Amino acid sequence: MNAETLTFKSGELAAVSIGGEDGSGTLIKSNSQIKKILAFPFVANDQTVTDEDIEGTMKIEYINFGESRITIADTSKVNLSVSDQQRANREALLIREALSKNDSTLTPSFQFIRPVAGIVTSPYGKQRYINGQKRSVHLALDMNGKTGDPIIAPLKGRVVLVGDFFYTGNTLILSHGEGLYTSYAHMDEINAELGKIIQQGKQIGTVGATGRVTGPHLHWTVYFNGNKINPEWLIEEDFLKTLLK
Numbered sequence: 558m559n560a561e562t563l564t565f566k567s568g569e570l571a572a573v574s575i576g577g578e579d580g581s582g583t584l585i586k587s588n589s590q591i592k593k594i595l596a597f598p599f600v601a602n603d604q605t606v607t608d609e610d611i612e613g614t615m616k617i618e619y620i621n622f623g624e625s626r627i628t629i630a631d632t633s634k635v636n637l638s639v640s641d642q643q644r645a646n647r648e649a650l651l652i653r654e655a656l657s658k659n660d661s662t663l664t665p666s667f668q669f670i671r672p673v674a675g676i677v678t679s680p681y682g683k684q685r686y687i688n689g690q691k692r693s694v695h696l697a698l699d700m701n702g703k704t705g706d707p708i709i710a711p712l713k714g715r716v717v718l719v720g721d722f723f724y725t726g727n728t729l730i731l732s733h734g735e736g737l738y739t740s741y742a743h744m745d746e747i748n749a750e751l752g753k754i755i756q757q758g759k760q761i762g763t764v765g766a767t768g769r770v771t772g773p774h775l776h777w778t779v780y781f782n783g784n785k786i787n788p789e790w791l792i793e794e795d796f797l798k799t800l801l802k
């Protein structure tokens with residue numbers, strides 16, 4: 558039997574029917590079928606992937622999200638000193654560690670609300686150039702805001718990291734359960750305590766310009782099962798309906 562190849566977008570969160578009733582990971586029943594929630598990573602070229610619970614192969618389609626060129630006047634934040642590089646490396650480990658602190662008591666609804674009111678100023682997937690140097694792809698969403706604007710929890714979650722980091726400034730990470738995490742960077746103030754459960758819609762902090770930034774905004778990253786996915790699709794009005802169609 559030849560299963561058709563399903564196609565997904567770079568950075569997409571999707572629900573895919575599994576052949577039967579049994580599977581691992583996040584399973585949701587919709588239209589009397591059991592579906593598995595999968596996160597497809599950003600890809601620089603079309604790629605084919607498989608999943609143990611899904612018959613056949615799946616294609617991840619490359620999307621050209623464009624590029625963005627920014628200028629950081631403080632060159633010490635671009636060409637790091639040895640001690641700053643060591644600090645950034647230590648912080649990368651802390652972030653990785655926080656992203657393994659899954660809260661097994663939580664089950665995400667995937668019914669996201671916007672963390673800030675502001676519009677998207679830099680989408681997911683753009684190739685970044687800083688002061689003319691090619692850098693990593695922007696696998697987060699930048700949302701506009703003024704310093705002090707509230708940031709709210711887009712889903713119920715537990716605070717698994719708070720800190721002041723070299724690149725991301727005042728940073729908070731929420732675990733929403735089942736391998737779903739969201740991260741908030743460049744905050745002015747953090748209004749939530751490590752270890753606490755935050756209800757959806759409750760304030761976790763305010764927009765700021767801490768860390769390496771050109772101005773105040775929220776840099777919002779969403780991780781599912783280790784992949785950084787495109788947050789912009791998650792806050793579309795009919796996201797959950799579309800996911801479970």
Ligand SMILES: [Zn+2]
Pocket residue numbers: 679695697698699775776777
């Ligand atoms: Zn950003």
